[in-house]
Amino acid sequence: MSEDRFNDLIRGAYVQTFPPQVELITEGDTADFLHVVLSGTVELYSSWNGRETSMATVRPISTFILAATIKDAPYLMSARTAEKARIILLPSLDVRNVFEADSDFARAVVTELAQCYRAVVKTTKNLKLRTSQERLANYLLRNHRRAGGALEFDLQVEKRRLASFLGMTPENLSRAIKALRPYGVEIDGATVRITNLADLEQFARPSPLIDDYTT
Amino acid sequence: MSEDRFNDLIRGAYVQTFPPQVELITEGDTADFLHVVLSGTVELYSSWNGRETSMATVRPISTFILAATIKDAPYLMSARTAEKARIILLPSLDVRNVFEADSDFARAVVTELAQCYRAVVKTTKNLKLRTSQERLANYLLRNHRRAGGALEFDLQVEKRRLASFLGMTPENLSRAIKALRPYGVEIDGATVRITNLADLEQFARPSPLIDDYTT
DNA sequence: TTCCCCGATTGACAATTGTCAAGCGGTCGG
DNA sequence: CCGACCGCTTGACAATTGTCAATCGGGGAA
Known part of the structure; x- marks a missing residue:
């Protein structure tokens, strides 16, 4: 230019x-x-x-x-x-x-x-194509990748806004978070810890055609 | 060029x-x-x-x-x-x-x-922002406008595909169609007839920021 | 024409998601 | 330090939407 x-x-x-x-x-x-x-x-x-x-x-x-x-x-x-x-x-x-x-x-x-x-x-x-739990799971995996693969990272957004972004109510987000615990997700306040990446990925089934924001 | x-x-x-x-x-x-x-x-x-x-x-x-x-x-x-x-x-x-x-x-x-x-x-x-009934109602109004304001026009799409496009199941679309009858919508096969445009618009509340595909 | 096929419809039921209200807990200002 | 505020969580319940199965009905082929 x-x-x-x-x-x-x-x-x-x-x-x-x-x-x-x-x-x-x-x-x-x-x-x-x-x-x-x-x-x-x-x-x-x-x-x-x-x-x-x-x-x-x-x-x-x-x-x-x-x-x-x-x-x-x-x-x-x-x-x-x-x-x-x-x-x-x-x-x-x-x-x-x-x-x-x-x-x-x-x-x-x-x-x-x-x-x-x-x-x-x-x-x-x-x-x-996804339920609210699947959207949350994939959102967490995307942030995990954006954090350089760290298994512990912060939600950069207020939960109420995250809920709205993911297309659900704050109440539903709370429950979705609990529902992901069996797949190795612990969320305390704004801190996310993935304790079982393989399980979470198997549940979330991320796809580059949906979740890769770089291409 | x-x-x-x-x-x-x-x-x-x-x-x-x-x-x-x-x-x-x-x-x-x-x-x-x-x-x-x-x-x-x-x-x-x-x-x-x-x-x-x-x-x-x-x-x-x-x-x-x-x-x-x-x-x-x-x-x-x-x-x-x-x-x-x-x-x-x-x-x-x-x-x-x-x-x-x-x-x-x-x-x-x-x-x-x-x-x-x-x-x-x-x-x-x-x-x-909209429920499935609201999406259907606004879809009908858009087609009504695209048909030059005709109150009777054809669905150009198979209902199963329309349902998928609107983000619902075919069964749910059938029910949504019935639910719009009180607002002046009759759908017989692929033919749509709007018998009460004012009622339908009041229910659908179309917005140019969502429904006007020309801008 | 008659039969077959396939999509649409309907009903019963289940899962998901939203709503409302109450309670919890952290933060911030006084 | 205390209390008020605000967002988050939880429970109970309602609405919406999806699933499954059966049936209906129209269009096309023999």
Whole structure:
């Protein structure tokens, strides 16, 4: 990407630090800014008819609502800070201009979008093909892998949000945790300990076509 | 898009006609061809642990598995013809080359991918925020709109596939259909008649952020 | 036409998941 | 240190959804 174009992009940009639990964007609004998370975490969520569900957690360094920015369409999800977060705000207009003018940038956007698309497809498969216990088991295995294979790691999310992300109620999550104990899972507070990886994997049956978020 | 690049693209391409119920691609395989449906319909579906779910129905004229082709990654979904279908097969390598060389093409790909991404996000919201009856009601309203506002139209899909697409069993779909009768829905075979649009809409509460597939 | 096949429907029942209410326990501010 | 608050857990129960088996009924082949 050319330096000129890069400058076009950052000229109107600004960085801002937000405290936790701040609503950054509201679904349905028009996409005025592309957001880039530099530090902290952001939760994407959606509402309908008085219900709310957690859609994703965004961690540094990635963008969110890229698709809405490119299409100049309304946001499909709301976003709020989960922890204190530093975020770059890039005016959507600038992003679309550079996107039109700079083909390297356009290709980078494609790669990012393809990644996001595949991630959501995996989420849908996870929801439709698995029970809540299976979703929890595979979620734990994914975090186990993300923690570098550690058998003990922390849930990075509040349990209520995890429950919503996994598509269940907090009560149901509590019970699912207990139900996984026979398969070698101990969860105390936010600490997860896998005492029998083989049993858990046999129960969870992870699949790269659902659980590998890197491809 | 330049004529040269277009020729690069169609040089290795070929069109093929498939009978119904032919498996076109299998999830997990590498993306050798970008597929374009010219006529007929194709069903995208996924499997895990002996279960199967219908993910989408592709109608002319659109592509499928664009993301896998661009990323040179394995297919996340399998595809089979639902009806007899004519399909263009474009070698993925050619698509990636033209994508690298032709920025107009790259931008077109972005727009298409952004569209697909947003469609899957809407599907996920539909699944997580609505009960099966609500999903059916909104599915009917979407088809009602797609039929140009006609109050009587045909289900374009077998009920077993519709059930799978909506994330329920065929038995549950039968019951959901009966449960919508008080809201002015009559379904006889593949024919849907909406006798009380206002009641149905009040029950379904359609939202453009979930049900409008055009934005 | 008649029969067969297969998908749709129905009923009875089971499993899963959600709801409501109560109680527990950790954290944080005074 | 104490108490209030808030999220988590637990139990009892209800609603939703799935499973299994039987039956219905329409379309296609002989």
